[in-house]
Amino acid sequence: MRVNVVAGETFVPPSGEDFWQPLVGDGAFALTRPMVLFLLSAVLIITVMLLATRRLSVVPGKGQWILESAYGFVRNGIARDMIGERNFKPFLPLLFSAFIVILVNNLFGIIPVLQYPTMSRIGFPMALALFVYLLYLYLGIKRRGLGGYFKGLVPQGLPPFIVPLLFVLEIITYFFTRPVTLALRLFGNMFAGHILLLLMALAGEYLLLHTGFPTNVFSIGPLVGFFLLTAFELLIEFLQAYIFVLLAAFYIADSLADEH
Helix, strand or coil, rough: CCCCCCEEEEEECCHHHHHHHEEECCCCHHHEEEHHHHHHHHHHHHHHHHEEEEECCCCHHHHHHHHHHHHHHHHHHHHHHHCCCCCHHHHHHHHHHHHHHHHCCCCCCCHCCCCHHHHHCCCHHHHHHHHHHHHHHHHHHHCCHHHHHHHHHCCCCCCCCHHHHHHHHHHHHHHHHHHHHHHHHHHHHHHHHHHHHHHHHHHHHHHHCCCCCCCHHHHHHHHHHHHHHHHHHHHHHHHHHHHHHHEEEHHHHHHHHEEE
């Protein structure tokens, strides 16, 4: 979060600039705070995975049980249900990894000191969405062939006059709408949630420390709102990880289906 919340005695609301935090250098090649946090998440996830699985047992300990519960949630609640019993296993490592990576980086937004959801930087959701996008295109074309893939975009038996229009709409859906909305949904929720938390915290601090009585009494509202919104943001962070992986599984299942 920002430290300097006032310019003179004027409240400075949060803006998009609060999400650009270069640590080394500047411009496109700067080392930024979200880059460091994403690297931290990778180290953290790998460490936890290794520690939780180094002594696997039939009766799991607490760490193994938590890890197995998360794995079972993605396996049974998303991958198998969406892709199907016959085809889901090859994609389970991808879906589980994506869920854990997104969830941990989202949770960084409410962890003291860190307090930055990595997915509020558009580049990270775009990279994840691009990977899913290329995967479901590859699967669809591999299964049906290039010509069959494009032919399958339009259901059989439609009146000839409507086929070109529907084909254009399907091209937009499969090649633009799906990857863009997959990335923007995650980015938008994390960006909006974090900027609301910033607004509540900075407004409460400003009213409490930079105004006199009785105005500073009104700081109670934003500060209470900050804590309530933090609890709500925890739910949103989990839901966004779930929705991203759910949609990824849906797109994979769609590419594996006999017909669109």
